[in-house]
Amino acid sequence: MLTVALDAMGGDHAPKAEVEGAVLAARQLGVKVILVGQEDLVRQELSTHDDWEDLPIEVVHASERVTMEDPTKAVRTKRDSSVKVASRLVRDGRAAGLVSAGNTGVVMATAKTVQGVVPGVTRPALAGLFPTAKGPTRPVIVLDVGANVDCSPRMLAQFAVMGEIYSRIIVKRDRPRVGLLSIGEEQHKGNDLTRAAWPLLKELNLNFIGNVEGRDIYGGDVDVVVCDGFTGNVALKVSEGVADLVKYTLRESLEATISAKIGYVFSRTALQDFKKRLDYSEYGGAPLLGVRGVCIISHGRANAKAIRNAIRVAAEFSQGQVNQRIEEELCTTAPAQ
Numbered sequence: 001m002l003t004v005a006l007d008a009m010g011g012d013h014a015p016k017a018e019v020e021g022a023v024l025a026a027r028q029l030g031v032k033v034i035l036v037g038q039e040d041l042v043r044q045e046l047s048t049h050d051d052w053e054d055l056p057i058e059v060v061h062a063s064e065r066v067t068m069e070d071p072t073k074a075v076r077t078k079r080d081s082s083v084k085v086a087s088r089l090v091r092d093g094r095a096a097g098l099v100s101a102g103n104t105g106v107v108m109a110t111a112k113t114v115q116g117v118v119p120g121v122t123r124p125a126l127a128g129l130f131p132t133a134k135g136p137t138r139p140v141i142v143l144d145v146g147a148n149v150d151c152s153p154r155m156l157a158q159f160a161v162m163g164e165i166y167s168r169i170i171v172k173r174d175r176p177r178v179g180l181l182s183i184g185e186e187q188h189k190g191n192d193l194t195r196a197a198w199p200l201l202k203e204l205n206l207n208f209i210g211n212v213e214g215r216d217i218y219g220g221d222v223d224v225v226v227c228d229g230f231t232g233n234v235a236l237k238v239s240e241g242v243a244d245l246v247k248y249t250l251r252e253s254l255e256a257t258i259s260a261k262i263g264y265v266f267s268r269t270a271l272q273d274f275k276k277r278l279d280y281s282e283y284g285g286a287p288l289l290g291v292r293g294v295c296i297i298s299h300g301r302a303n304a305k306a307i308r309n310a311i312r313v314a315a316e317f318s319q320g321q322v323n324q325r326i327e328e329e330l331c332t333t334a335p336a337q
Helices: 015-029 039-047 080-093 104-113 152-171 191-201 214-218 229-254 258-266 268-277 304-320 321-329
Strands: 002-008 032-037 056-062 097-100 125-130 140-142 177-181 207-212 224-226 286-291 294-298
Touching: 002 015, 002 080, 002 304, 015 032, 015 039, 015 056, 015 304, 032 039, 039 056, 056 080, 056 191, 080 097, 080 104, 080 294, 097 104, 097 304, 104 286, 104 294, 125 152, 125 229, 140 152, 140 214, 140 229, 152 177, 152 191, 152 224, 152 286, 152 321, 177 191, 177 214, 177 229, 191 207, 286 304, 286 321, 294 304, 304 321
Parallel strands: 002 032, 002 097, 032 056, 097 294, 140 224, 177 207, 177 224
Antiparallel strands: 125 140, 125 286, 286 294
C-alpha cells in the first residue's frame, strides 16, 4: 500500500482539516497516511472519527510546528518540526511523498534540504493547475507559481521540461503545447529574462509554441505556461481573487430578486458545476517538481477536501514516477546541464 506523510500541523486549520482529510483519503483512496505532528493534538482530532482505528493511519510525533509567520530559517532552527519529520520519512523510504499546507518557503526549503534535488535541476519549481475553457479534463499547468522569485533563463528551460513531463504523465496530454508567459506573442517582446529564455526553449525537444499572454492561460490552447515565480504567484493570487469575486457577485445577483431565486432553482446543477471548476480544493495542491520523492504543497487555508485531494495528487505523482522521469529527461537536455 502506498504511503503518504502528511504534515498535520501546517495549515491555517491544523490539525482539524489535516486529520479529517487524512481520514477521507485513507477511507476512499486506498492509501496509508502517516500523520506527523504533536501527538496529543492529532489523536484528539482522530478520536472524533469513530472508524479511524480501522483505517491505514499512523501517527508520528513531532514536537514543533512551523507557522505562516516563520521565516525560511525555521528549517534550521526547528529541527523537530512536523514538516521536517515528514520530509525525513520520505527521504528514508517510509513514505512515497510529503503533503503540507504550511509556509510555502519553509516546505520548499525543507524538501530541497532533506529529500534532495533531482540531478540536473537548479531549483525545484512549484506547479499550479489552472482551470480552462476546455473543461475540467484540460487544466493548464503554470510554473513556477512561487518557489523562485528570481530565475535565470536556464531555470525557465528546466521548468519547461518538468512541466511538459507533468502534463504528459498526470494530465494525460499527448505532445503538450508549451508557452512562455510574456506581454506579447512576438519573440522580441518581454523583459530580459523572457527574451533570453525564448531561444533555449526553442532548442528543446518540446512542442514549444512561443510567447503566450496572461489571457491565454484560461483559453485551453496551451498546456504548460512557463514563468518566474514572482510573475506566476501574482497570476495565481489574482486568479483566486477574481474567482472569489465572480462567486460573490453571482450569489449576490441570484439573491437580489424573486425571479432570480426561481431561476437559481432551475439552474442549480449548472451553478454547482461552475463553483466546482473554480474551487481550489478540487486541485488539492501544487507539486514541487524537481525534488527527490514527492512533495505537494497545499493552500494555507486548505479544508479537509483539499487535503484529501492533495494526498491523491501525491499518490498519482508517486505512481507516475514523475521525478524519476524528470531526472532521465533532464540528463539528455542540453540547457539543463
